[in-house]
Amino acid sequence: MIDVNGLTKTYGAHRAVDDVSLTARPGRVTGFLGPNGAGKSTTMRMMVGLTPPTSGTARICGAAYADLPNPPREVGVLLDASAQHAGRTGREILTLAAMTAGLPRSRATAMLDLVSLTDEEADRRVRNYSLGMRQRLGIAVALVGEPEVLVLDEPANGLDPAGIRWMRDLLRGFAADGGTVLLSSHLLHEIEVIADDLVVIGRGRIVAEGTKASLLERAGTVVAPAETSDAAALVRACTAAGLAVTRQGDGSLRVEADGPVVGRLAHQVGVPLAQLQPAGGTGLEEMFLQLTADTQRETPATTAATTTEGRAA
Numbered sequence: 001m002i003d004v005n006g007l008t009k010t011y012g013a014h015r016a017v018d019d020v021s022l023t024a025r026p027g028r029v030t031g032f033l034g035p036n037g038a039g040k041s042t043t044m045r046m047m048v049g050l051t052p053p054t055s056g057t058a059r060i061c062g063a064a065y066a067d068l069p070n071p072p073r074e075v076g077v078l079l080d081a082s083a084q085h086a087g088r089t090g091r092e093i094l095t096l097a098a099m100t101a102g103l104p105r106s107r108a109t110a111m112l113d114l115v116s117l118t119d120e121e122a123d124r125r126v127r128n129y130s131l132g133m134r135q136r137l138g139i140a141v142a143l144v145g146e147p148e149v150l151v152l153d154e155p156a157n158g159l160d161p162a163g164i165r166w167m168r169d170l171l172r173g174f175a176a177d178g179g180t181v182l183l184s185s186h187l188l189h190e191i192e193v194i195a196d197d198l199v200v201i202g203r204g205r206i207v208a209e210g211t212k213a214s215l216l217e218r219a220g221t222v223v224a225p226a227e228t229s230d231a232a233a234l235v236r237a238c239t240a241a242g243l244a245v246t247r248q249g250d251g252s253l254r255v256e257a258d259g260p261v262v263g264r265l266a267h268q269v270g271v272p273l274a275q276l277q278p279a280g281g282t283g284l285e286e287m288f289l290q291l292t293a294d295t296q297r298e299t300p301a302t303t304a305a306t307t308t309e310g311r312a313a
């Protein structure tokens with residue numbers, strides 16, 4: 001279990017992380033999403049005691065990281081796969097990690113097998129590892145202490161397609177055994193496949209949190225009033241009902257409500273519809289871009305073509 005409460009980090013006048021609270025639960029994979037510079041890594045670093053928070057708390061298995069009696073036995077951490085000593089071999093790094101956790105050297109060998117690093121690769125210096133090999137080694141180091149919790153920043157970075165699938169199965173298995181997984185990733189498809197819960201951050205603040213299913217449901221409904229109909233009447237009806245309405249580039253309307261609700265409103269105001277479909281079909285990427293639209297560096301083409309007519313979701 002990870003419990004973060006009001007975590008804040010300021011660098012001078014810049015609030016990198018602003019009052020972030022989140023929970024990652026046992027038996028579940030929690031995806032941590034946000035645009036570049038949103039504050040994911042800083043939040044994760046504060047969770048594991050690498051960056052002191054300006055204020056707020058982070059608890060792992062009920063305690064602050066610094067108070068854990070044997071941290072690698074409680075939480076496996078992979079924040080930067082290149083942060084290992086480049087002059088050591090993978091086997092040396094894993095053996096040291098096992099010994100630090102109070103475990104036998106044989107645990108290092110078991111981890112090498114688990115992450116599919118061969119004997120020859122294990123005896124190579126890390127400076128000669130590919131990015132994917134470093135990532136595998138980092139995952140092995142995170143798992144060496146048989147922790148209950150995993151905190152992983154971009155663990156799929158540099159892995160080939162087979163490696164990504166392998167990692168997905170590994171993390172799903174870890175959660176199925178009762179473990180807690182918090183992982184950040186820019187690979188939205190990966191997150192969509194693997195995560196049970198999502199936390200979305202933008203400019204240091206949480207913009208959405210919940211189960212993946214509930215957040216994707218929030219994706220709303222797209223309706224296209226028939227050409228000769230009074231689309232404005234439908235917009236007024238939706239807005240009066242407290243629903244956010246966005247006019248999209250192709251003239252259709254996106255309403256933040258389920259299809260039957262929108263269909264009923266259209267019927268009530270006598271507006272025939274040429275199209276009514278769940279907006280959720282576009283999946284996590286669309287949801288992510290909408291939730292973080294205000295905090296993105298680039299304005300996505302679809303969002304640029306929209307005008308918001310109702311209140312924000």
Ligand SMILES: Nc1ncnc2c1ncn2[C@@H]1O[C@H](COP(=O)(O)OP(=O)(O)OP(=O)(O)O)[C@@H](O)[C@H]1O
Pocket residue numbers: 011016034035036037038039040041042043
């Ligand atoms: N040591 C530091 N000094 C000053 N600013 C910092 C420091 N560390 C992070 N920041 C700033 O804090 C903000 C959040 O950075 P962070 O690395 O947490 O973002 P991120 O969400 O992990 O981004 P990315 O997806 O690009 O990895 C950024 O604006 C970054 O420049």
